[in-house]
Amino acid sequence: MTTAQQLNTQFGIKGQLSFREDASGLVVAEINNAQATASLCLQGAHLMTWQPKSQAVPVVWLSRDAKLAAGKSIRGGAPVCWPWFGAHASESSFPGHGFARTVPWNVIETGTEPDGATRLTLRLVESEKTRAQWPHSCTADLTVIVGETLRMELTTENTGKEAFVIGEALHTYFQIGDIGAVRVTGLEGCDYWDKVGGSTLRKQDGAITFSGETDRVYIDTAAECVIEDDRLKRRIHIAKSGSLSTVVWTPWTEKANKMGDMGQPDGWREMVCVESVNAIDNVVTVAAGTRHTLIVEYSAESL
Known part of the structure; x- marks a missing residue:
């Protein structure tokens, strides 16, 4: 495994990007430029x-x-769900939301954008374990551009001779004032699978508000979503391409308490997930020799 010191020598950017080893032994990239701060494991x-x-x-x-x-997902941030979303279609022993997270x-490139934002590109490392779960020839790359906006690009390239089907998501958790005082707009009139209501198909009426556990997969939508947060006096914009599903999720009290890592007792009230996804009706077929890219750009606007 490449050490933080080696990464700093090869990929560090003075005054913008450095790598450190966490107490867990995992390596974390730390970004601090004129526009923003970020961290990435x-x-x-x-x-x-x-x-x-x-x-x-x-x-x-x-x-x-x-x-x-090592080998465990992190609660919060923007987990990469790939190459399937939710439970695996046929193998119950395979991890939910895929193995990518x-x-x-590996870091394969870093750089500075013309506007001063910091760019970091990583590639999933294949192993016997990943090939046992995903026997297709391909690469998965994630490019993150950190500035006044945050841009994430998840690219799957089929390097083999046969088409394959992927499900995927950027499962992003957003900081909010209180879950009971936010609205999500942009999905009015969209159909969604209600995972709390026994996986029934419903239609969204008006803005999304929250008064209990919510787990919805909105389908056939490339719409920009906005989290309107009166408590923090801001709007968070989520604009995407290459994605036709959006998941909106909050665990609420009972489920959050069972998780144990949501920031007890009420950390879950300060987050909401609005995920840019390809799942269920909108999984993606990647033909041999082609690539598919899911792109999301996040921005925050003070009110």
Whole structure:
């Protein structure tokens, strides 16, 4: 495994990007430029935090009880769900949301954008274990561009001779004032699978508000979503391409208590997930020799 010192020598950017080893032994990239701060764990290519310097509080939420550990996912940030979303279609022993968020990724490129934002590109490391779960020839790359906005690009390239089907998500947790005082707009009139209501198909009426556990997969939508947060006096914009599903999720009290890492007793009230996804009706077929890219750009607007 490449050490933090080696990564700093090869990929560090003075005054912008450095690598450190966490107490867990995992390597974390730390970004601090003129526009924003962010941190990303190389295991899972897992963006953990992002805060534009124009914002008094972070935009991406990380649980105060989040733990970094080899082979374990991190609670909060923007987990990469790939190459399937939710439970595996046929193998119940395979991990939910795929293996990408718990395996090593390598840094393959870093740089500075013309506007001063910091760019970091990582590639999933294949192993016997990943090939046993995903026997297709391909690469998975994640590019993260950290500035006043946060841009994430998840690219799957089929390097084999046969088409394959992927499900995927950027499962992003957002910092909010209180779950009972936010609205999510942009999905009015969309059909969604209600996972709390026994996986029934429903239609969204008006803005999304929260008064209990919510787990919905909105389908056939490329719409921009906005989290309207009266408590923190801001709007978070989520604009995407290459994604036709959006998941909106909050665990609420009972489920959060069972998780144990949501930041007890009420950390779950300070987050909501609005995920850019391809799942269920919108899984993606990647033909041989082609690539598919899911792109999301996040921005925050003070009110």
